[in-house]
Amino acid sequence: MKAAEKVKGAKAQSVKFKYVLGGQNKDAVALYGYTNNRGLNQLEVTSGHLPRKNNEIILDQRAQQQNHYKLGDTYTFKNQAHLKRQTYKIVGFANSPLYIDNTTRGSTNIGTGQVAYFAYIRSSQMNLPTATLLNVRFDSLATKDPFSKAYRHAVNQKVNQLKPIFKERKQQRQAEILAEGNRKLSPATERLTAAQAKITQAKQQLSKQSNGRLKTTAKLTATQTKINQQRARLTAAKTQLAKSATPTYTWSTREDLAGFSAYGDSADRIAAIANVFPVFFFLLAALITFTTVTRMVEEARMQIGTFKALGFSNLAIAKNYVSYAFLAGILGIALGSFVGNQYLPRFVISLYKGYIFTVPIIYYQWAQILIAAILSLIATVGAALYVILRQVKEVPSSLMRPKAPKSAKKIWLERFTWLWSKLHFYQKVSYRNLFRFKSRAFMTILGIAGGTALILTGFGISDSIGASGHRQFSQVINYQAVVQANDPHHLNTVEKTVSQSPQYKSSTPVGTDVVKVKSHGDQLNDVTMYVAKNPHQFTNYVHLRSVQTNAKVTLPKSGIVISEKIANTLGLKPGSDLHVTTANGHEAIIPVAKVVKNYIGHFMYLSPAAYERAFKRSIPIETLMVQLKKVTGKSQTNLSQKWLTDNSHVLGVSFTNDQRKTVNNMSNQMTPVVLIFILLSGVLSFVVLYNLTNINISERIRELSTIKVLGFFDREVTMYIARENIVLAIVGIIVGFGFGNLLTLYVLHQAETATVVFPLTIHFQWYIVATLLMILFNVIVILVAHRHLKRVDMIEALKSNE
Template identity: 50%
Template sequence: MKPLTKNLWRNIRDSLGRFIAIVIIIMLGVLLFVGVKATGPALKDSLNTTVKADHLADSQLLATTGVSKAQVKAAESVSGVQAEAVKFKYVIGGRASDVVALYGYQKGTTINRLHLTSGQLPMQANQIVLDTAAKKSGYQLGQTYTFTSGSKLARRTLKISGFADSPAYIEDTSRGSANIGDGTVRYFAYIPASQMKMPVASQLNIRFPALQTRDTFSNRYKDAVATKMKLVKQRVKAQGEKDLRAAVYANIVKTATAKAQAQLAASGMPAAAVAAAADQAIKPQLSTFQQQATVTARKQLSTSLTWQTREDLPGFGDYGGSADRIAAIANVFPVFFFLVAALITFTTVSRMVEEARAQIGTFKALGYGKWAIARNYLAYAALAGLLGGIIGVFAGNLSIPRTVLSLYKNYIPLQQVVSLQWPLIALSLLLALIATLGAAAIVVRNELTEKPAALMRPRAPKSAKRILLERITPLWSRLSFNQKVSYRNLFRYKSRLVMSILGIAGGTALILTGFGIKDSITATGVQQYGDVIHYQAIVRLADGKKPAAARDILAKSKAYRSAGTVSGAVAKLSAKGHSLSDVNLFAPANGNDLEPYVSLRSTASNRKLTLPRHGIVITSKLAKALNVTTGDTLKVATTNGQSKRFTIKGIAKNYVGHFGYLSNTAYHQLAGNSAKPNTLLVRLQPQSSKQNDRLAKQLLNHHAIVGISFTTTAKKTLSNMSGMLDPIVLIFILLSAVLSFVVLYNLNNINVSERIRELSTIKVLGFFDREVTMYISRESIVLTVIGIVFGYLLGNLLTAYILYQAETEAVVFPLTISIVGYLTATLLMLAFTGVVTWLTHRRLQRVDMVEALKSNE
């Protein structure tokens, strides 16, 4: 083995602690960088693979007028379309009178395939397959299940033959809503289609086989589906209108013929001639009847067809949003984490080469070339960087994405797909080599410019200078000798001071950010339903019904406090080339104040906003989406066809959803003076989910009410959103803590190594071990405190930027970091400093003073 190669392995052996520290720091940086960046794609790839295997529909049509065989053929007439009609309706059944999404099972179904978790499919007339989520209600295989008489089924009592998952219901905490029972769908069920007394199917599932290789959450996929669906909708609607027009026309003709026959019979015409005469009498009206049938068919069809995409399915949008938020966080947090790791590694490698000055000088004196000498240290750095990078790459890909996927317990079992992100891996290894190899190259190049004689002598120690604190005589004179030395040394080694503060501040900021992400997402619901919205339920009234009837039902509940009458509508808002649909409009039935149900506060001044007589107040996220501000004009168009332009009079704080608020006067300018209040904002005492369900059931059984929604549902969605990020946040905090400890340990080791002669000198002069330790640790404690303070600021900035990146179209995350986050970050850093101080103390007790103080001359 060549001398330089031997020297390389000897260097690694003699500085094994430093070598391992470099490997660990690089490994942690790469592990988090690669692992978190790979988690977002892994979540999407896993769901894509799962729904592809189960042939999830790309779009579906719900039709109250039914789906004919001709409409199925019309859909399939579009190139690349696979269509299936399914019998579907909401019914009430089970021990607790649950609302159930009931489907008719047909053998050979290829779209939305059921995935059995136990039992068998409903092949016999008396069998039923329940949603796996129904197991939580105590249902088991072999038990009987009964539907209510209003379900209109051929057989109401069936035997549970199996439990299954469906790709249309990927999350087990939400199954959608209905306008029967308590309004909340609890689970789905499948029975043989022959047992459902429905003349035609009510749902049409559409699938595009050619698009199944695309990411279902990508714009490319969504645009392709929208393009295809435009033609599918046209043909299905045209065929539906044709079918309905024929049925309506036949009904009009039949009614007119019967009326004509009755009139002719009453006039005394012989019975044999009545039929022919009646046909002749209505003949001139047939053209009018055709027009009436066309108008009626179009009107009925426009209100009976509801198209949905995958994003409208329960839980689908939340899953995609969660993956996007993790991807957004991955663009910031791991990058910052890696930068901290790279910075410390750069410093460590630089110090390592600088310490080898005498060795480099010796090799130069022996006649070795610059490249041969440099290769020794470059190999050391490259080996540490590559080893840490490779371990980090595989550990990151194998651990973090799979851990997160396994913790998504609210979702159906997913086929875990974690692909190696080769561009990301290449980038992380490149950065790892820049931090190690780059640092070694820079320092070695500088060292090799010096003469061998200069290199073999140690650098002259930096001279001490007066510091600002010395000029404050009353304070400086009260400090002890050791304290004065420590403060002078702090500013004597400025590069170490900066690196220590940056390292500690970075570690503190990373831990703080982990808590901040969690706290801020949780705070979204708290502030939305504490500071902005004060009602607990929204009750929708039937057309033409007065609020008094609904109030009478509500008043019977012990939880009822009050109800505010408002006019509500859903609208599309447009301005400056931007538009946003599904915006909720609210206007008080009287006056211009929504208190005590909604608090409107200005985003600029936090002052209370009063609804303007002739303008509109919109929420902050809506203003941002439309790129408008106070004083701009926007167009408001309701789903009923009314539209008007309003001037924006205020922008209100809001954290979830898009809202527009109008005064009673302004609303009537939009909807017309005939518009009546149609909504109640209800304030309730705190009550359980079962009590909410009971109240909803009572309200929906009343003819005056068509729908009710509780804010607890939205709160639960936000809670799930926060819960889905818990694994990632926990990983952030744990790895940040480990990195912080390694950084502190490494910086302290560098400090001791650089000043070993100084420390040995004061030890020879009679300082006790504890005094020697405090001589150097006092500086570490001061730097730790300063670093923690800077870490608070850096943590807030980093959290704010991540939250900005993680915002969704309708959700704003307010910057919130709890006192627990600050305390945890602070205590961890202080604890790490304490452990490192103890390790330093043990090391200084074993220092060989003779070896450290011997001359290199």
């Protein structure tokens, strides 16, 4: 602690900690020694109280929810936990800031390989001579965003300051451990020395005697043998002391906490969506607003002309409409800012399950509000100014007369005589009107295409995020478990133990390492490297397919095969050189042979020949990739416990099902957010369609009244408008499909994390759903228009303004 606090601003707190087995199901538990709830990583008690007595324990609230433990229950640890007592009374349940994601508690090398929950007992109950965990805090980092690059950079700087101090502390600690060990061994050394001196003295005396010499010599020989055995044990103890006296420090930051990085990644994905969707929402909203305000001013031509004739200035007339648009804009901005900042985030967070956070902290996003306000006023006040400044340039007599309708022109479709001649009269009228009102047709197509694209993008994001896990565990990874031996020499016995299980199908041995890779000045940490003992057999367990050609890839005798994300991040391609540093510090520059498809994580693959060629040494083969028959969660737990119990050389077991669950959880967490965007997209699409249809009818009310007078039935009058809407909707939906794919691709690119690739995936049914929604909106709008057109006062509409 003193060593850590040598760094400026550092505050250290020591904790006794270890992984143990306990509970009804022999769960892997992260066990902490509790002293008080002050300082770092304070527990939040959800029920009960903190441990006050030596026989009390407080459990993770996850144990209460998933394992159904209750206050007052007795909790028992396995003997291997080496605690001062094995049974404890459960007095409370709590949350810890070390575990923010309720779906995971990290991994370990005992039990199933997955930590089930954490627990705290009194520190005095843990049979540990010293603390095993040191938490270090820097006040200067407390206010930084823990997921920002600035924070990560600052943390790395602090770690780099701590490491040299602990390198020096390592030597001091080694000397302390040796001194303490030798102090404990010194009485035994002194006893052996004294015993040896007595034997030596006895032998000297025996040489001077003649009677009883044979019997005494035999006794002294036996005593000497016993002393030699004790000396051998003492020597072995000193040798073991020398080996274990060097302390090992494992460094970790918040990024290494279970679920912490996943939380940041989820936030980044939501941010990526939130940085794209509002832009398109706003464009559609601006389209509606601009069209509505423009139409409002244009419909007031006669009133503007009257004001001009009465002597009102252009400024006074313009102010009337600009003030209205400004007031509408300001009210919309105020209401949208309040609802958008306070209610919508709370609603999203309430649906976003899985984390320990219960009370959202919401801040007003003033920069975004300012941008939205400026753009909103442009769409409202700007539209009013644009139209009114054109209107006031005309003379009063022109303004007081209705605007002359656009003259009909020959459309390009008429050039295809064979097709035009086959169309009905009503169809010809509709197509003429489509080309006659080009701007309105364009806005309708744009509105429908935008709505379709947003709905399709919402579904596409959900599909694509889920596709990462599905493709990783069905198209790339073809094994169900990884079993690690504690020594390469014991791998055969471990394989024999594993193969005796009824669920066992096959296995292949591999060497593994976690390495760092560099290229073009960029670096990636925590890259998993596999060296296949049997390269041809290995491809049955990990399907390697080229990114460029999708062809099957085999491990070459020279060069390295890397996953797609490594290549994209470091700018690599086949033939590029890659600098690799192993966990033990061995370095090599290896040419990239192939880039293969991979969707989650960073992986590198080598043949034994390629590894030896690069590093001038062979890698220890101490891991098995195991293919199993279908296993359930319970049988998976039983398998893991059986392997660990039956063979002491099994260091750890992990299952791909646990990784799959984590990925699926990531996808499920996005579902509420995506559904909200789909819902809002649908509402906005309906409003756009309704608004444009309403404007279309109001602009052409004289035309529609005329055809009613000429004898068109109500249904025919409605179809006069609806037929145009249907054609525009079909075009808009088709265009929206294209926009939807492009928008989804862009959002996924923004949402990708450092380790995950999201393949563009939109299932066919969502195209159908988006189409049906647009058809439904169109039908509703047509029915509303039909009711409106049935009630049109033809005489009032056709009355001359003069």
